[in-house]
Amino acid sequence: MSHFSSFTRRGVIQLRWLGSRLNCLFTKYRDIPTPGIMAQTNLIKPKKGQTTQQEKQLHIGKSHRSVLYRKCSSKRCQTGHKLHPTSYFPRLQTFETSSSFLSCSRRFSNTAAVLAKPPTAKKNSFSLNPIDDLQPLIQVPILPQIERVVDPTEEEVQRATQLFKPAARRHKIEFVLSAPNPDYAPENNTPEIAIMGRSNVGKSTLLQCLFREVPDLEVKTSKTPGHTKMANFFRVGRAMTLVDMPGYGYRQPADFVHIVEDYLIQRKNLRMAVFMVDGAAGIASWDTVAIEMIEDFKRPYVLVMTKIDKVSRHVLLRNVLAVRQVIKERTKACLPQVFLVSGVTGDGVPLLQYFFAHVTDSLKK
Ligand SMILES: Nc1nc2c(ncn2[C@@H]2O[C@H](COP(=O)(O)OP(=O)(O)OP(=O)(O)O)[C@@H](O)[C@H]2O)c(=O)[nH]1
Numbered sequence: 359m360s361h362f363s364s365f366t367r368r369g370v371i372q373l374r375w376l377g378s379r380l381n382c383l384f385t386k387y388r389d390i391p392t393p394g395i396m397a398q399t400n401l402i403k404p405k406k407g408q409t410t411q412q413e414k415q416l417h418i419g420k421s422h423r424s425v426l427y428r429k430c431s432s433k434r435c436q437t438g439h440k441l442h443p444t445s446y447f448p449r450l451q452t453f454e455t456s457s458s459f460l461s462c463s464r465r466f467s468n469t470a471a472v473l474a475k476p477p478t479a480k481k482n483s484f485s486l487n488p489i490d491d492l493q494p495l496i497q498v499p500i501l502p503q504i505e506r507v508v509d510p511t512e513e514e515v516q517r518a519t520q521l522f523k524p525a526a527r528r529h530k531i532e533f534v535l536s537a538p539n540p541d542y543a544p545e546n547n548t549p550e551i552a553i554m555g556r557s558n559v560g561k562s563t564l565l566q567c568l569f570r571e572v573p574d575l576e577v578k579t580s581k582t583p584g585h586t587k588m589a590n591f592f593r594v595g596r597a598m599t600l601v602d603m604p605g606y607g608y609r610q611p612a613d614f615v616h617i618v619e620d621y622l623i624q625r626k627n628l629r630m631a632v633f634m635v636d637g638a639a640g641i642a643s644w645d646t647v648a649i650e651m652i653e654d655f656k657r658p659y660v661l662v663m664t665k666i667d668k669v670s671r672h673v674l675l676r677n678v679l680a681v682r683q684v685i686k687e688r689t690k691a692c693l694p695q696v697f698l699v700s701g702v703t704g705d706g707v708p709l710l711q712y713f714f715a716h717v718t719d720s721l722k723k
């Protein structure tokens with residue numbers, strides 16, 4: 359008997375503890391809209407003729423309906439898509455349902471499903487040449503026709519992009535080697551294009567994007583500046599070789615000057631150097647110093663502005679005009695045409711692929 363009473367007392371204590379936990383739980387989630395609240399706020403519309411009381415009973419769950427609310431962790435739904443703050447709902451799962459509750463929960467889950475859908479059409483994506491999308495913002499021509507080195511049609515660009523897709527044995531796209539200095543560079547007769555610029559500007563990301571159709575070809579990128587320490591050579595069949603150079607600036611390799619200067623002096627088959635500028639941040643003073651250095655070697659080069667997905671078109675236009683000014687006033691070996699790309703969204707990349715094919719004469723082969 360005493361055993362029984364102590365067992366009952368323990369049971370009562372446990373029940374009280376459980377009650378307090380549940381209370382805590384509901385206090386924690388009290389700011390989450392219940393289906394009742396949602397019904398009141400028109401998120402779920404009650405059926406015609408339903409009284410508020412019925413509605414409360416249906417939705418709040420007087421009959422111990424098991425409704426589990428779970429906060430989306432850090433305001434993200436499971437698919438990882440960020441919800442708009444105004445459409446921030448807890449996820450809802452029902453275990454026992456009445457038909458009207460089912461219709462409510464279905465409506466609710468439909469809303470959640472719509473919110474969780476990945477974005478389909480690319481919003482604000484650029485056209486073939488992203489510079490043309492900036493033209494409506496200004497009356498003077500940003501890049502006059504006469505200064506366009508390439509201005510291909512869509513079909514021509516399509517042909518060029520085929521070069522960046524592997525085709526069995528005939529056209530292999532592969533990583534060749536990493537060279538700590540030009541003495542270790544591979545011997546080859548194919549025309550070469552070297553990608554240069556400040557560390558973290560997005561050189562490796564651009565290469566990754568150029569080769570995104572190539573399975574098993576990994577181009578390593580990093581958020582940390584100074585990631586690429588050696589010159590990495592990638593062969594695009596017999597058409598060309600692309601070189602991912604280490605960046606200058608923060609955490610640049612100790613022998614950076616040796617690697618880049620010697621490469622620019624020695625490399626006979628270098629057809630074009632690509633100098634990358636951050637399109638979002640604009641041209642910086644250290645970029646102009648680097649441009650002066652490249653000018654000294656009298657090698658042809660082109661300016662490519664990347665990260666165009668990161669800024670508004672007005673800011674981008676301002677930065678493009680500043681770059682065009684630098685080209686006009688301070689350069690001789692630089693091509694007048696500036697290319698706009700995003701290594702993340704791929705905007706402008708097909709045009710750049712065409713440009714690479716054009717300067718290496720790959721479309722004639
Ligand atoms: N939004 C956006 N981010 C980019 C773009 N290109 C590169 N990034 C980001 O910028 C960071 C640096 O990119 P990397 O490609 O590693 O830069 P890097 O020029 O190769 O840098 P180093 O190897 O250090 O010289 C990464 O976090 C990229 O995701 C772009 O076009 N858009």
Ligand SMILES: [Mg+2]
Nearest residue numbers: 561562585586
């Ligand atoms: Mg890199």
